Amino acid sequence: MGTRVLDFAAIKLMDLLASRTGARVKDCVLSESEVLLIVEPGEAGKAVGRGGANVRQLERLTRRRIRIAEYSPDVVSFIKGLVQPLELRDAAVEGDTVVLMAADSETRGLLIGRNAHRLRALEAVVQRHFPIKEIKVR
Secondary structure, eight states, X not given: OOOOOOOHHHHHHHHHHHHHHOOOEEEEEEOSSEEEEEEOTTOHHHHHXXXXXXXXXXXXXXTSEEEEEEOOXXXXXXXXXXXXXXXXXXXXXXXXXXXXXXXXXXXXXXXXXXXXXXXXXXXXXXXTTSOOOEEEEO
């Protein structure tokens, strides 16, 4: 399992979401244009808010796109939550590798991204919580 290192900005965002919504936040992953907040199981609705109000408010404050994902102790369920709204036909753990079967070629392309950028970002997030080596898309 990877090490989770949170900088001051990530901790500040986690505290902001928790104080405004009452949701328990487990992790925060920052990128230039996006913030991924991972909340405890059952807390996603509280974090998103009625009609997405909490997310919109945080997007205005941070000037970044906000994504909320719910943590799951099962790696496959966790990944399915991270890639929503994309549909997976199937997903399986084979040793220390997770294999995702995309529903169609368009979904496969969206999962992988240009130069596998999205796939490596997904892999990095999952490795923060689970002892996996890589994610493959078929």
